Amino acid sequence: MDSNVSNLVELLQRRSRQQPQQQAYTFLQNGTEATEHLTYEELDQKAQTLAAHLQTVAKPGERALLIYSAGLEFVRAFFGCLYAGIVPVPIQPPRLHRSPDRLQAIAQDAQVTIVLTTESFLSKLTEKVSMGALKHINSMATDNLTSQSSFGSPPTILRDTLAFLQYTSGSTGTPKGVMVSHGNLLNNLNTIKQAFQLTPESVSVSWLPHYHDMGLIDGILEPLYTGFLGVLMPPTAFLQNPISWLAAISHYRATHSGGPNLGYELCINKITTEQQQGLDLSSWLSAYNGAEPIRPETLEKFAAKFQSCGFQSHYLYPCYGMAESTLMITGGNLEDEPTILAVEAEALAQNKVIKALSKGQNSSRIVGCGHSWLDSKVLIVNPETLTCCEDHEVGEIWVWSSSVAQGYWQQPEVTQATFKATVPGNSHHFLRTGDLGFLHKGELFVTGRLKDIIIIWGRNHYPQDIEYSVSQSHPALRPDSGAAFSIEVNGLEKLVITQEVERSYLRKLDIDEVLGAIREAVAADHDLQVYGVALLKTASIPKTSSGKIQRRTCREKFLNQTLDVVGQWQQTALSDTLTPMPDPTTTIATPETIENWLINKLALVLNIDPEEIDPEESFAHYGLDSSIALELTGELGIWLKCELEPTLFWEYPNIESLTAYLNAKSLNV
Numbered sequence: 001m002d003s004n005v006s007n008l009v010e011l012l013q014r015r016s017r018q019q020p021q022q023q024a025y026t027f028l029q030n031g032t033e034a035t036e037h038l039t040y041e042e043l044d045q046k047a048q049t050l051a052a053h054l055q056t057v058a059k060p061g062e063r064a065l066l067i068y069s070a071g072l073e074f075v076r077a078f079f080g081c082l083y084a085g086i087v088p089v090p091i092q093p094p095r096l097h098r099s100p101d102r103l104q105a106i107a108q109d110a111q112v113t114i115v116l117t118t119e120s121f122l123s124k125l126t127e128k129v130s131m132g133a134l135k136h137i138n139s140m141a142t143d144n145l146t147s148q149s150s151f152g153s154p155p156t157i158l159r160d161t162l163a164f165l166q167y168t169s170g171s172t173g174t175p176k177g178v179m180v181s182h183g184n185l186l187n188n189l190n191t192i193k194q195a196f197q198l199t200p201e202s203v204s205v206s207w208l209p210h211y212h213d214m215g216l217i218d219g220i221l222e223p224l225y226t227g228f229l230g231v232l233m234p235p236t237a238f239l240q241n242p243i244s245w246l247a248a249i250s251h252y253r254a255t256h257s258g259g260p261n262l263g264y265e266l267c268i269n270k271i272t273t274e275q276q277q278g279l280d281l282s283s284w285l286s287a288y289n290g291a292e293p294i295r296p297e298t299l300e301k302f303a304a305k306f307q308s309c310g311f312q313s314h315y316l317y318p319c320y321g322m323a324e325s326t327l328m329i330t331g332g333n334l335e336d337e338p339t340i341l342a343v344e345a346e347a348l349a350q351n352k353v354i355k356a357l358s359k360g361q362n363s364s365r366i367v368g369c370g371h372s373w374l375d376s377k378v379l380i381v382n383p384e385t386l387t388c389c390e391d392h393e394v395g396e397i398w399v400w401s402s403s404v405a406q407g408y409w410q411q412p413e414v415t416q417a418t419f420k421a422t423v424p425g426n427s428h429h430f431l432r433t434g435d436l437g438f439l440h441k442g443e444l445f446v447t448g449r450l451k452d453i454i455i456i457w458g459r460n461h462y463p464q465d466i467e468y469s470v471s472q473s474h475p476a477l478r479p480d481s482g483a484a485f486s487i488e489v490n491g492l493e494k495l496v497i498t499q500e501v502e503r504s505y506l507r508k509l510d511i512d513e514v515l516g517a518i519r520e521a522v523a524a525d526h527d528l529q530v531y532g533v534a535l536l537k538t539a540s541i542p543k544t545s546s547g548k549i550q551r552r553t554c555r556e557k558f559l560n561q562t563l564d565v566v567g568q569w570q571q572t573a574l575s576d577t578l579t580p581m582p583d584p585t586t587t588i589a590t591p592e593t594i595e596n597w598l599i600n601k602l603a604l605v606l607n608i609d610p611e612e613i614d615p616e617e618s619f620a621h622y623g624l625d626s627s628i629a630l631e632l633t634g635e636l637g638i639w640l641k642c643e644l645e646p647t648l649f650w651e652y653p654n655i656e657s658l659t660a661y662l663n664a665k666s667l668n669v
Contacts, residue, residue: 007157007182008221009082015224016044024223025230026252027072031207031237031244038072040224043079048151050080050142054114057138060085060155063110063165065137066211067093067103067117070234074210075220077116077142078164085155086114088164089177090211092545093121106167106175107137110409115139159183165409166213166323168544177409178323185217187402188326189225191373192218195331196256196286196317202228203283204256205248207238207263212545214259214290217327242266243275246306250280258288258317260547261295262480264302269479271305282310286334288317291548293464294367294446296340313337320369320446324418324431326403330378330444332370339368339443348447349459351394353438364465368443376401379430380439381423383450388423389438396450397437398423398430452551454486456493456528463551466526470497473521474514476505481541483554487531494531494571495522498554501566503538511535511567519623529606529623532558532570540564571607589640589666595659597639601632602655615655624649640666 005011015024020041029035058064064086068074074090081088089110094103107115119141163185165177192198206219210232223230231252238245246267249257264287289299303313316338319331332339342356345364356363372378379388380395389395398421407415421430436453437446448462455461466484471477482499497518501509519530542550542557557563587593595615602619603610605628613622619629629649637644642665645651652658 005186006159007082007161008079008163008185008224009154009157011186011224012040012044012047012079015040015227019227022227023229025072025075025220025232027070028231028233028237028244028248029071031233031241032247036072038075043076046076047079047083049145049147050077051083051154052147052151053140053145054080054084054086055151057140058084058086058114061087061162062114063087063089063112065103065107065110065112065115066090067115067121068210069093069118069121070210070232070236072232073118073143078216078220080142081116082157082163083151083154085157087162088116089167090164090216091167092209092211102175106177109175110165110167110177112137116142118143157182159186160406162406166216166405168323176411176414179406179409180323180326181406184326184403184405185221186225187374188217188328189222191328191376191401191403192222193226195319195328195334195370195373196288197334198222198226198228198256200227202226202256203231203252203254204228205231205233205245205252205254206257207233207235207245208259209235209545213323213327214321218258218288238263239266242270243279246271246279246281246309249284250278250309253283255283255285256288257284258286258290260291260480261289261293261298262291262547264289264298265479268298268301268305276306276309279306279309281306281315282312284311284315286317287311287315288319288331290319290321290328293468294318294369295468296338296365296367299338299340299367318367318369320435320444322433322435324405324433325399325401326405328373328403329376329399329401329433330370330372332368332443341366341368341440341445348394349461351460353392353394353440366445366447368440368445370444371442372401372444374401376403377428377430378439378444379423379426380437381421381430381432386421386423391439394436394438394447397433397435397444397446399433400428400430404431449551452485454484454493454495456486456495461495461526461528466495466497466522466528467499467549469521469525470499470518474517476501476509476514477518478502478538480547481549483541483549483551485551485555485558487555487559489531495528496532496534496555496558497522497530498534498536498541498558498563500536500538500541506538506566509535509567511569514567515569516617516621520618520620523620523623523625527625529625529628533568534558534563534565535567537564537566572609587639589663591659591663594662594666595655598632598655598659601635605632613655615659618653619649619655620653636662642666 021039024040025038026034027036064081066088078088094100122141160181163180163182167175167177208215208219299316314337318338321328342363342365344354344356347354377400379398381398383396407419418432421432434450436448436450452463453460463484467482470482471479478500486493522528522530542553599610599613633644633648652661
């Protein structure tokens with residue numbers, strides 16, 4: 001598109017004049033059948049019709065709440081607002097059986113003056129919005145409007161004119177509306193076009209939510225910007241039947257499509273060999289994965305599974321972005337294979353980056369998210385000293401570019417802290433992303449969230465790594481549907497896990513078995529003791545509109561006991577006199593005394609009822625970590641008057657085997 005275009009209205013007008021009958025969008029209602037189409041001319045005319053109505057009830061600059069299910073009516077409403085100079089505020093349609101608190105909070109924060117929706121949804125919405133912030137706000141159904149008068153001309157729209165408000169996640173009491181200008185959008189749309197080498201011959205398929213930045217900007221606005229066909233489907237169609245996404249790519253010969261890591265995981269786990277028959281993914285040039293955490297295992301499994309369908313591993317395109325920077329921040333080169341870097345885990349825990357010499361338990365594999373594009377600049381900054389980190393250090397990711405949004409709506413203090421950061425020797429104002437990462441050979445690697453890091457025994461633990469271990473520990477647990485965080489107990493940081501259960505397991509859930517599997521996985525993979533576990537009802541864990549886990553909200557709900565729990569466990573404080581240290585002069589080491597001591601000592605240090613401990617079960621099952629194991633090894637050495645190896649509890653992994661070894665050891669002393 002011509003660089004002289006200064007706003008999205010002008011962009012649509014040019015498409016309508018130059019390519020009036022070209023199909024802009026196709027909508028697949030059930031994910032497979034095309035039920036609606038829209039040309040550039042039709043979109044332009046529908047948008048102007050709505051704008052004429054809006055100009056009679058709202059003034060330029062006022063905000064409109066857009067409440068739509070997936071479909072092309074949202075696209076028409078969005079551009080109708082832009083034509084009238086009204087600021088659209090897209091939100092997720094409220095579920096009728098859920099509280100409307102978030103909807104009310106956003107409406108109040110944005111000070112909306114009108115609600116736009118469809119006839120069918122308006123009747124359902126009436127009861128929902130009969131109270132609170134929406135009670136006295138006008139509502140308009142946009143799908144049956146007729147031309148009441150010709151639309152004159154849009155108000156003056158400059159590059160820095162506010163285009164829309166993108167509400168990010170947060171508690172219902174403190175929503176944050178990112179102010180995205182027309183200039184922000186045009187710069188980011190150009191970034192996406194250049195990075196993915198998009199042309200008018202490209203085709204995209206998107207199942208991503210239209211009210212979220214990735215679905216709106218890449219799925220809806222990018223096809224218009226570059227001038228190619230955008231195929232849209234409801235997120236529910238994909239989630240219910242993942243093959244529908246890949247079948248649409250195959251049918252429409254799509255070149256550009258993607259989503260969060262979970263989307264690829266669903267395809268790996270749910271699509272059968274029979275469904276793959278006849279699937280042709282050879283047209284798919286950019287399979288972007290743009291939501292954290294991007295897992296190397298997912299990339300590898302997806303490429304391997306669909307290789308027979310024409311998919312090539314270099315189609316996979318890890319990238320990084322966020323609403324505060326409109327959407328995309330970094331991405332790689334289209335022809336390159338994804339970069340997966342193995343680093344030493346211990347060093348990473350200390351915010352140092354040291355390349356691992358070999359794969360194994362002591363290394364962590366991290367997926368690269370490419371480099372910056374156009375005018376964008378990425379820095380890695382020490383969040384405490386606010387100075388730039390060295391290349392081998394982990395720090396907070398800071399970004400400057402023309403895509404960085406104007407700030408948070410009516411939150412000047414938070415805007416100043418987040419969008420106006422500076423470093424010595426640099427005149428730019430940077431966006432503080434709140435994400436941690438490092439640069440390696442110019443490529444960005446994201447390692448976690450600044451405020452989500454769990455620090456126990458002076459070591460940094462990234463929650464997404466713990467969450468992955470938990471999700472893999474038992475088939476009853478849903479992937480990418482858990483949260484790991486820490487709480488303070490008696491002055492110490494303790495690890496808590498909240499994790500959804502697969503719907504098919506709810507009625508037959510063996511809670512003790514699942515809890516044991518979780519404790520064992522966390523102890524084995526991360527050398528951490530779990531303090532508490534809450535198993536949650538399917539689809540109940542707090543998430544953002546894009547599917548990211550809201551860890552802080554989970555923490556608050558855990559502490560307030562407001563999670564939708566189907567099973568839980570938490571350590572209980574037992575008496576410190578439960579099992580005194582044996583007196584070496586009076587206590588004879590026998591199989592019985594050794595076993596009893598191990599049972600009671602394990603119960604004490606792990607806060608577990610002794611009756612729950614099975615001598616044949618592994619120590620890891622109960623969450624024994626190395627710090628406790630070393631403590632017990634020392635006490636046993638004193639009692640038995642012998643030197644014991646630090647690896648004792650790993651070489652003899654349960655009470656039964658360890659008792660036999662220690663008994664033999666004591667007899668030989």
